[in-house]
Amino acid sequence: MRVSVEGPIQGQGARSRGRDVRKMSLELTVGVFVVAALALFAYFTVRIGQADSLGGGVYELTARFSDVGNLKRGSDVVMAGVPIGRVTRVALQDYRAEVTMAIAGDVKVQDDAIATVKTRGLLGEALIELSPGGSETILATGQRIRETQPAIDLYNLVAKYIFSQKAGGLE
Amino acid sequence: MSRRMLMGAVWACVAVLWAWAGPAARGAAREPGPLEQLRASTDKVLAVLKDEALKAPACKAERRQKVYAAIDERFNWPEMAQRTLARHWAPRSPEERQEFTRLLTELLRRTYMSKIESYSGEKVHYKGERIEGSYARVDVVIVTTKNVDVPVEYSMRKYDGGWLIYDVAVEGIKLVNNYRMQFSSMLDGMSYPQFIEKLKAKVAETKDE
Numbered sequence: 001m002r003v004s005v006e007g008p009i010q011g012q013g014a015r016s017r018g019r020d021v022r023k024m025s026l027e028l029t030v031g032v033f034v035v036a037a038l039a040l041f042a043y044f045t046v047r048i049g050q051a052d053s054l055g056g057g058v059y060e061l062t063a064r065f066s067d068v069g070n071l072k073r074g075s076d077v078v079m080a081g082v083p084i085g086r087v088t089r090v091a092l093q094d095y096r097a098e099v100t101m102a103i104a105g106d107v108k109v110q111d112d113a114i115a116t117v118k119t120r121g122l123l124g125e126a127l128i129e130l131s132p133g134g135s136e137t138i139l140a141t142g143q144r145i146r147e148t149q150p151a152i153d154l155y156n157l158v159a160k161y162i163f164s165q166k167a168g169g170l171e
Numbered sequence: 172m173s174r175r176m177l178m179g180a181v182w183a184c185v186a187v188l189w190a191w192a193g194p195a196a197r198g199a200a201r202e203p204g205p206l207e208q209l210r211a212s213t214d215k216v217l218a219v220l221k222d223e224a225l226k227a228p229a230c231k232a233e234r235r236q237k238v239y240a241a242i243d244e245r246f247n248w249p250e251m252a253q254r255t256l257a258r259h260w261a262p263r264s265p266e267e268r269q270e271f272t273r274l275l276t277e278l279l280r281r282t283y284m285s286k287i288e289s290y291s292g293e294k295v296h297y298k299g300e301r302i303e304g305s306y307a308r309v310d311v312v313i314v315t316t317k318n319v320d321v322p323v324e325y326s327m328r329k330y331d332g333g334w335l336i337y338d339v340a341v342e343g344i345k346l347v348n349n350y351r352m353q354f355s356s357m358l359d360g361m362s363y364p365q366f367i368e369k370l371k372a373k374v375a376e377t378k379d380e
Contacts, residue, residue: 066343112254
């Protein structure tokens, strides 16, 4: 009697526990899958956004500018319009802007290359353009691009032109 | 005797030290820096421009030659040529490099001569120099007759003959970079001999300006 009463209850409990275990296992699998997907997403985002989009290893160069405009960490470094690196740091050094760049390992930069701060279009994002030089000396990691051209302040140039015209008119 | 000998040895040491360190120290103290050398050359150019005797039309050629001489002693034309031709410099033969340097020198002299000759009392203020090893920047402000400040930055390099200019930036725009971009763009669309022909034509065109 006892057996007949308790038997079905115990059987129901075992089935319920089995369902719970399967449910937990499914949730765990889904959880692991989601975490793995997020980790992969983060990994590829970083890789695509940084080093490996530059074609393998990178090396660092610095350059000092009197004005970098709105250049920021992450801004492109281009040569002939082709991205070859990214700005990794913009800091103030001796009252000038010191920019650190990560350059694709397969791109050689001569010691007379010129780094210019430019903008895409009139109001576009700032970037650094490197124009290759004619020197046989190639810059190594940690070295500085000596020749730089700052961001052109169009507002100041226009203002100077207008005021010089006005000054001319008063003479 | 021994005291005399000791004093003699001391004076001998002083003499040796003077002979060894003296010329270098005295030379270093006397050698003018990049700003001073630039100022000296600019003053020479201004002296020629202000010389009333050379203002007569008959003296135009002589005046130009004097200005060129003052400019040539401060500009390193071969280095400017190499930096301007940039990646197209390496494949050139020594003769081609020499020819390009001569043409670029002529082009720059003639292009800017008319501006130099139109000097009408602009003031030149020397703001300072920044020296890093054998390289230096000299900041100058030219104040026009309309009282407008024009910032000019000279890039200079130290050679045996002193500090020489290899680039000039006006309002932040570098002369070398400007010509480098123009020449590079031309050489992407034509052969080197064609480019040289164009350059010769341009020099001939600016000859009488």
